[in-house]
Amino acid sequence: MGKFFPELSEGFQRLLGAVEGRSVAVVGHARPDGDCIGSQVALARVLCARGSPAVCVNADPVPRRLAFAARGTAFIRTEEALRLPEDTLAVFVDCADHARAGERVRQRFPSPVGNIDHHLSNSAFAAVNIVDSGSAASCEILAGIFIDLGIPIDASTASALFTGIVTDTGQFRFNSTSQRTFILAGELVARGASPPEAGYELYERESSGKLRLLQQFLASLTMECGGRVCIGTLAPNAFEATGTTAEDTEGLVDFARSIDGVEIGVLIEERPEGGVKASLRAKDPLCRLDLAAGQFGGGGHACAAGLNQKKANGDFRERLLEVLRERLRVVDAERAKLGA
Amino acid sequence: MGKFFPELSEGFQRLLGAVEGRSVAVVGHARPDGDCIGSQVALARVLCARGSPAVCVNADPVPRRLAFAARGTAFIRTEEALRLPEDTLAVFVDCADHARAGERVRQRFPSPVGNIDHHLSNSAFAAVNIVDSGSAASCEILAGIFIDLGIPIDASTASALFTGIVTDTGQFRFNSTSQRTFILAGELVARGASPPEAGYELYERESSGKLRLLQQFLASLTMECGGRVCIGTLAPNAFEATGTTAEDTEGLVDFARSIDGVEIGVLIEERPEGGVKASLRAKDPLCRLDLAAGQFGGGGHACAAGLNQKKANGDFRERLLEVLRERLRVVDAERAKLGA
Numbered sequence: 001m002g003k004f005f006p007e008l009s010e011g012f013q014r015l016l017g018a019v020e021g022r023s024v025a026v027v028g029h030a031r032p033d034g035d036c037i038g039s040q041v042a043l044a045r046v047l048c049a050r051g052s053p054a055v056c057v058n059a060d061p062v063p064r065r066l067a068f069a070a071r072g073t074a075f076i077r078t079e080e081a082l083r084l085p086e087d088t089l090a091v092f093v094d095c096a097d098h099a100r101a102g103e104r105v106r107q108r109f110p111s112p113v114g115n116i117d118h119h120l121s122n123s124a125f126a127a128v129n130i131v132d133s134g135s136a137a138s139c140e141i142l143a144g145i146f147i148d149l150g151i152p153i154d155a156s157t158a159s160a161l162f163t164g165i166v167t168d169t170g171q172f173r174f175n176s177t178s179q180r181t182f183i184l185a186g187e188l189v190a191r192g193a194s195p196p197e198a199g200y201e202l203y204e205r206e207s208s209g210k211l212r213l214l215q216q217f218l219a220s221l222t223m224e225c226g227g228r229v230c231i232g233t234l235a236p237n238a239f240e241a242t243g244t245t246a247e248d249t250e251g252l253v254d255f256a257r258s259i260d261g262v263e264i265g266v267l268i269e270e271r272p273e274g275g276v277k278a279s280l281r282a283k284d285p286l287c288r289l290d291l292a293a294g295q296f297g298g299g300g301h302a303c304a305a306g307l308n309q310k311k312a313n314g315d316f317r318e319r320l321l322e323v324l325r326e327r328l329r330v331v332d333a334e335r336a337k338l339g340a
Numbered sequence: 341m342g343k344f345f346p347e348l349s350e351g352f353q354r355l356l357g358a359v360e361g362r363s364v365a366v367v368g369h370a371r372p373d374g375d376c377i378g379s380q381v382a383l384a385r386v387l388c389a390r391g392s393p394a395v396c397v398n399a400d401p402v403p404r405r406l407a408f409a410a411r412g413t414a415f416i417r418t419e420e421a422l423r424l425p426e427d428t429l430a431v432f433v434d435c436a437d438h439a440r441a442g443e444r445v446r447q448r449f450p451s452p453v454g455n456i457d458h459h460l461s462n463s464a465f466a467a468v469n470i471v472d473s474g475s476a477a478s479c480e481i482l483a484g485i486f487i488d489l490g491i492p493i494d495a496s497t498a499s500a501l502f503t504g505i506v507t508d509t510g511q512f513r514f515n516s517t518s519q520r521t522f523i524l525a526g527e528l529v530a531r532g533a534s535p536p537e538a539g540y541e542l543y544e545r546e547s548s549g550k551l552r553l554l555q556q557f558l559a560s561l562t563m564e565c566g567g568r569v570c571i572g573t574l575a576p577n578a579f580e581a582t583g584t585t586a587e588d589t590e591g592l593v594d595f596a597r598s599i600d601g602v603e604i605g606v607l608i609e610e611r612p613e614g615g616v617k618a619s620l621r622a623k624d625p626l627c628r629l630d631l632a633a634g635q636f637g638g639g640g641h642a643c644a645a646g647l648n649q650k651k652a653n654g655d656f657r658e659r660l661l662e663v664l665r666e667r668l669r670v671v672d673a674e675r676a677k678l679g680a
Contacts, residue, residue: 171512174539204600
């Protein structure tokens, strides 16, 4: 079998040399997702096994549904990270840029020794940058490098890496999912990752309240822009009425987008204090939802963006729709050009 | 690389010999799912390419969401199958037993030459039986055999096989998902299967009606057996009220199972004529839902089974609950043994 990442594996060996015998902070990004947590756990475990005491640092807590992947690995928050010994080295994982770790974490670690990531926009901010935007997940890169270098992968590490691949590929369906993604997922299963365990922990531990929230969201769906936009709204009392919290909105907007013909799905959360939070999801990156959200002080990616307004005028929905209509006009023009 | 299915591949070669130059009906089961359609398409395309005119036969139509996988492959229904030339040979795929094809199709093809399947309960009803219950999908078996034998897999065949694996593993998360499943999925991607295309066609083309049906289903969820069983019911008029059909129930039962603490999720479809159809899904194969469904004349897998009653007594729900309670008692006893 050939190497998965011959060049990156060389870089990783340099990184291993640089951290040998040193204490390491494995830094992830704020509001961590499965690929972030999985990469942190895997790298920290490998470093610990090689004699470098490693601890995972996050500005935000490990989400409940990812707790199973982080079990047995030390995670600390910003405050505690500020108290780490002065000479602690930092390796950032799954962070497109230095600031993604959160401002105070960035300041604590101004000169990262390593940066392991798969984001196209990665700014190569560390001494050793191990970046491959062709990979579906940072966990795919780490899995491939570990196997390339013959670094032992125990069952917990395999499980963490598998979790990152599953979540960052949307269960093996996003564009980035390649034959290599599948081969490495299989290698991780052979080393103890369990697809049913990951599936259970990630997708089979919903609360009844979450399903009630989904039910309310579905009941609110309305079609706009000739069926190209679908908007669902959570009323200000929705969390209270269903016994849920803001964290339970995860995934709701995908139902709005999932309808045939819909190009943009929207979730509007109305806040009791009069504000709104909106999540936007597109099927086609041409929609450039980051630009749409940007008009309301928000941001994000081409297919997934969000915004937050402390005080929303009563006509927020109309203003948002006007912006989305304009985005669709641009999309139509670009498609016409591409078709020409 | 070793062979994926050395013994089954030998059987498949015998099957190829038996059908050489003959017309073949590739028969799937009633109410076909992704693994059924994928297997039929793949086998029919391979047989056609080898000079055996093959047509796919189903008692029910190809579901809308699977149309992309069936594009370009001939599918006929029962009536047309009755008019096929007398000497047409039949290979059944993804059918646990002869009758799963539907009664009239079974009668039309009383002596199948082949039976390719992954169901544990397969009754080996054909001349050549190619069965492996360790496979996650019939499509996994076919993909492995084709590769073992060096049979060319074109992009459409790869796409069909990939679709079957994706759907029958619940997007690579059911118990049956093994390293081989991932390796073969990767091989299919290398041969032209597209994970994002499959993801879009399978999960991003829902109808508004389907989401209304989901909403009704969620509203009906009730907890039983101390929260270990969750039952959702579709009333006899549900399809009419939401503008949907029976095929739109796919996936609903997974929401009932997805709740934390729930071990068995149930969907009961009440029919206008007084019958019921029930779908059962478990998180733990110890539940052996095939046995539970079997008590009502149904069948399936340990974690996914179903049943169909033309005439249901008014107390069907209670009788089903009694059977499930018994299954949970057995599960508890087995877990106690395993823990001891």
